Every structure is written in C-alpha cells, then in structure tokens.
Amino acid sequence: MNDADEGVTRWRRVADRIRASIADGSVSNQLPPETELAERYAVNRHTVRRAIQSLAAEGLLRSERGRGTFVNASAPRLAYPVGLRTRFSENVTAQGQRPAGRLIRSETVRADQALAALLNCPLGAALARLDTLSVASGLPLSVSTGYFPADRFPNIVRDYAETGSITEALRRHGLPDYRRLETRITAERVHPVDAEHLDLPPDSIVLVSSAVDVDAEDRPVQAMRSRFPADRMELVFRL
Amino acid sequence: MNDADEGVTRWRRVADRIRASIADGSVSNQLPPETELAERYAVNRHTVRRAIQSLAAEGLLRSERGRGTFVNASAPRLAYPVGLRTRFSENVTAQGQRPAGRLIRSETVRADQALAALLNCPLGAALARLDTLSVASGLPLSVSTGYFPADRFPNIVRDYAETGSITEALRRHGLPDYRRLETRITAERVHPVDAEHLDLPPDSIVLVSSAVDVDAEDRPVQAMRSRFPADRMELVFRL
DNA sequence: GCTAATTTGTTCGTATGTATA
DNA sequence: CTATACATACGAACAAATTAG
Numbered sequence: 001m002n003d004a005d006e007g008v009t010r011w012r013r014v015a016d017r018i019r020a021s022i023a024d025g026s027v028s029n030q031l032p033p034e035t036e037l038a039e040r041y042a043v044n045r046h047t048v049r050r051a052i053q054s055l056a057a058e059g060l061l062r063s064e065r066g067r068g069t070f071v072n073a074s075a076p077r078l079a080y081p082v083g084l085r086t087r088f089s090e091n092v093t094a095q096g097q098r099p100a101g102r103l104i105r106s107e108t109v110r111a112d113q114a115l116a117a118l119l120n121c122p123l124g125a126a127l128a129r130l131d132t133l134s135v136a137s138g139l140p141l142s143v144s145t146g147y148f149p150a151d152r153f154p155n156i157v158r159d160y161a162e163t164g165s166i167t168e169a170l171r172r173h174g175l176p177d178y179r180r181l182e183t184r185i186t187a188e189r190v191h192p193v194d195a196e197h198l199d200l201p202p203d204s205i206v207l208v209s210s211a212v213d214v215d216a217e218d219r220p221v222q223a224m225r226s227r228f229p230a231d232r233m234e235l236v237f238r239l
Numbered sequence: 240m241n242d243a244d245e246g247v248t249r250w251r252r253v254a255d256r257i258r259a260s261i262a263d264g265s266v267s268n269q270l271p272p273e274t275e276l277a278e279r280y281a282v283n284r285h286t287v288r289r290a291i292q293s294l295a296a297e298g299l300l301r302s303e304r305g306r307g308t309f310v311n312a313s314a315p316r317l318a319y320p321v322g323l324r325t326r327f328s329e330n331v332t333a334q335g336q337r338p339a340g341r342l343i344r345s346e347t348v349r350a351d352q353a354l355a356a357l358l359n360c361p362l363g364a365a366l367a368r369l370d371t372l373s374v375a376s377g378l379p380l381s382v383s384t385g386y387f388p389a390d391r392f393p394n395i396v397r398d399y400a401e402t403g404s405i406t407e408a409l410r411r412h413g414l415p416d417y418r419r420l421e422t423r424i425t426a427e428r429v430h431p432v433d434a435e436h437l438d439l440p441p442d443s444i445v446l447v448s449s450a451v452d453v454d455a456e457d458r459p460v461q462a463m464r465s466r467f468p469a470d471r472m473e474l475v476f477r478l
Numbered sequence: 479g480c481t482a483a484t485t486t487g488t489t490c491g492t493a494t495g496t497a498t499a
Numbered sequence: 500c501t502a503t504a505c506a507t508a509c510g511a512a513c514a515a516a517t518t519a520g
Contacts, residue, residue, distance in 0.1 A: 283489060
C-alpha cells in the first residue's frame with residue numbers, strides 16, 4: 001500500500017495494467033486465470049475480478065464461466081442504411097445476405113396517448129401490435145414492435161406471418177408504397193426478453209429506433225420501435 | 240432461502256424484489272440502507288450490493304457514497320435533430336438552452352488509412368485533431384473528436400478556442416457554409432475519459448455518431464466522432 | 479462416457495476507508 | 500465531532516461450467 005498510491009483504488013490500477021498488457025500485445029486472446037493475476041499483481045482475487053468486471057463493462061473483455069476471460073475481438077459492424085424508403089429486405093439483400101422475418105407475438109391493443117398522437121388516431125382506437133424478429137443469414141439483426149390501425153389493416157398479422165415482410169403485408173391491404181417520416185435514435189441496455197431473441201448477453205446494448213411510416217397522403221401507417229444489437233449494427237443516415 | 244429456488248442466484252432474487260418494491264410504489268425515492276436490506280432479505284450485505292449494482296447498471300438506481308441509494312427519475316430525453324445542416328448551437332438554442340463549446344485537447348496527427356479515405360486526402364497528411372465538449376445550460380451534451388486538414392485550416396484550434404464554435408472557426412477560414420454528407424450511428428459503453436467529461440457513471444451508454452461534413456464543392460471539411468449520453472439524448476433524423 | 483482438474487460465479491465473513499448528514 | 504452509509508479490500512468456501520485425461 002506504499003507505492004505511489006495517488007489515491008487511485010487498487011482495482012483501477014489492476015485494470016489499467018491489464019489494459020496496458022492488451023494494448024502492448026503481450027496478451028492477445030485469453031487472459032491468465034484470476035488466481036494467477038491476483039498473485040502477479042499481489043492483490044486478492046476479488047480485486048482482480050472487480051478490475052475485469054470494469055474492463056468487461058467497457059466491452060474490452062468477456063468472461064466465460066469454466067473457460068476463462070478473453071479479449072473481445074471487435075468485428076466490423078453491419079451497416080444498416082436508414083432513409084426515406086427504409087425496407088429491411090432491401091437493406092439485407094444489398095449486402096448479400098438472406099433476409100427473414102419471423103412473427104414473435106401479436107395482439108390487439110387500444111391506442112394510448114402516445115400512440116394516438118403518433119398515428120393520428122383517436123384515443124382508444126384498436127391497433128394491431130406485431131412483435132417481429134429480423135434475421136440475416138442466421139444472425140438476428142433486430143426485434144421490432146409495430147403498431148398498425150386495426151380497421152385499415154385487418155389481416156396484417158396473417159399476411160405478415162405468411163410473407164415475413166411488412167412491405168408485402170401492407171401491399172396486400174392495397175398500400176403499394178409508404179415512406180419514413182421521422183426516425184428517433186437512442187440506446188439502452190437490452191431488455192431480457194429481447195436479449196433472448198437477439199441471442200445477446202444480458203448486459204448488452206441495443207440501439208433503439210423509433211419511427212413512423214406514412215402513406216402517399218401522409219396518413220400514418222405504422223409506428224414502430226426497433227431494437228438493434230449495438231455491437232453488430234450501425235445505422236447509416238444519408239441525407 | 241429454500242423457497243422456490245429455481246436455480247436463480249440470490250442476488251438476482253434480491254434485485255427482483257427491489258425492482259418490484261419500486262414498481263408497486265412502496266419505494267419511490269430512497270432505498271433503505273444496504274445493511275437493512277441485507278437483514279430484511281436475510282442475505283449478506285455483499286449480496287445486496289450485487290443486486291443494487293445490477294439495477295444501477297440498468298439505470299434504475301443510483302448510489303451515492305455517504306448518502307444512500309436512490310431511485311433514478313427518468314427524465315425525458317433531449318431531442319437532437321440531425322440533418323443536412325446540423326449545427327450544435329442552432330440545435331440547442333432552438334430548445335431554449337444556452338450553448339457552449341469548450342476545447343478539451345488538440346494535437347496534430349497524420350492521416351491513417353481510415354481518415355485518409357474519409358477526408359479524401361493523402362495517407363500521412365497533417366490533420367488537426369480537436370477534442371471538444373458541448374454543454375447546454377451547464378449539462379454536458381456531447382464530446383466530439385474532429386479531424387480537419389491542417390493545410391486548409393491552419394488556425395482552427397485557436398479560432399475554436401476563441402469562439403467555442405466549429406461553424407464560426409471554419410467561417411474565419413473563408414468557409415461560409417458546409418453540410419453533412421453521411422451520419423453513422425452506433426452505441427457503446429462510455430470510455431472512462433469521456434465519462435469524466437460528460438459527468439456520467441463509468442458504466443453508462445453513449446450514442447456514437449460518426450460523420451463527414453463537406454463544403455459546397457463536396458470537398459471533405461471535417462471527419463468527426465461524437466459521443467452523446469444515451470440516457471439524456473435522442474438523435475432525430477427527419478428525411 | 480466418466481472423472482478429475484481448472485476456471486469463473488456466488489455467498490458468506492470481517493475490516494477499514496471516505497463522503498455525507 | 501460523531502454517527503451513518505456507501506466503497507474498497509482481504510480471506511474462505513462452495514457452486515457451476517468447461518476442459519483435459
């Protein structure tokens with residue numbers, strides 16, 4: 001406890017030394033066991049664990065029970081273009097992937113204040129809620145919750161289940177085209193249910209995209225809220 | 240600890256009970272002390288701390304040394320419009336806030352592969368790197384790292400330091416206007432240095448916006464990478 | 479396929495430091 | 500100044516998952 005203490009806690013100093021050993025390449029893939037690190041840095045195993053936890057929270061490390069602690073390989077993110085005519089299937093096929101949409105859940109709900117405002121419909125109006133999972137080449141890319149006016153799109157659930165495509169389901173209701181009005185982006189920790197569908201660890205980060213699509217007459221068609229794995233995806237806006 | 244164990248760890252069960260006590264309103268502001276919770280749930284104080292840590296990571300709780308543990312009030316996110324002519328100062332003033340930009344750090348670097356491609360300049364070209372902090376009404380909104388061709392904007396650092404505005408600094412170099420070419424959005428855990436500047440807990444989430452601005456002749460003016468606190472901000476794209 | 483060793487995860491106990499009321 | 504409350508740190512033991520033999 002006497003060496004250049006500087007008021008920095010031990011676990012931070014351990015974390016810094018681990019970070020440095022990765023930066024200078026002396027550790028590239030797997031870290032030594034916690035017990036060994038504890039001995040090397042002359043601290044308790046708990047202190048090492050606290051340091052590793054901190055680095056894992058930054059995304060630098062990843063611990064696997066029974067196996068060890070590993071340096072995270074940072075794979076390039078998949079670019080997902082968002083624009084006036086955002087279509088999932090077009091985006092994916094443009095990158096040489098096989099798209100697929102699967103219905104997770106559906107129900108009919110009443111429009112609350114927020115949904116009524118977004119969809120420009122009366123409070124309490126019947127809405128079809130569709131929870132869908134988008135997959136490209138076996139890798140889950142997003143889970144989306146979409147709300148559609150039930151009177152205008154009575155068979156949206158069946159049509160989506162049959163085609164796996166919102167675009168196609170809407171076309172069957174006589175809507176040849178629609179466009180994106182506005183997209184709001186934020187990020188948060190993944191909801192446990194979404195983590196299951198997206199095959200993500202429970203402390204992962206998701207990009208949350210909230211958007212409204214409108215038809216040619218500017219009437220709202222759907223309000224949707226999509227969650228993307230932040231470490232696999234990048235949303236690209238070209239203006 | 241024999242009741243319906245289900246193989247769920249104790250700290251998770253404690254976390255669930257705390258979450259429930261918040262959801263049903265029996266705890267609205269401050270949590271009881273850790274020692275009291277430990278006694279109430281018949282577990283060690285460490286187990287309570289592990290549960291609280293988990294809920295804090297979700298953003299539900301916030302611990303303050305010497306004071307206690309509090310339920311986080313979820314404030315509505317500040318909307319930050321992004322478009323062809325994204326200007327920090329205009330965005331902020333439009334919402335009745337007082338904008339301010341402060342220079343954190345600056346240096347001259349050589350363009351690596353990625354920067355050369357973004358800025359359409361030779362590999363190894365001199366670039367001015369500016370790290371800036373944007374604040375509105377005392378609340379830090381973003382940290383940005385911008386790269387500018389050093390030959391074209393020799394005094395960018397001084398001009399920014401004097402004006403606190405990139406727009407104004409570029410104007411002084413004879414560039415009356417510029418526009419946003421493309422914006423790429425993803426999210427990640429905050430870097431410790433950024434956490435300091437943004438006044439964020441070390442495990443927070445930041446939205447990362449990577450963009451290139453170009454002049455009227457489509458020549459790249461700056462490549463920038465901005466980090467926004469995800470729990471305070473929402474990026475809005477209107478197309 | 480089974481067992482033992484390895485490695486991370488959880489839980490207790492105890493003590494001390496540091497910020498706040 | 501004292502009491503309270505969260506933060507750090509050590510030690511010990513066992514559980515759970517994986518790997519090696």
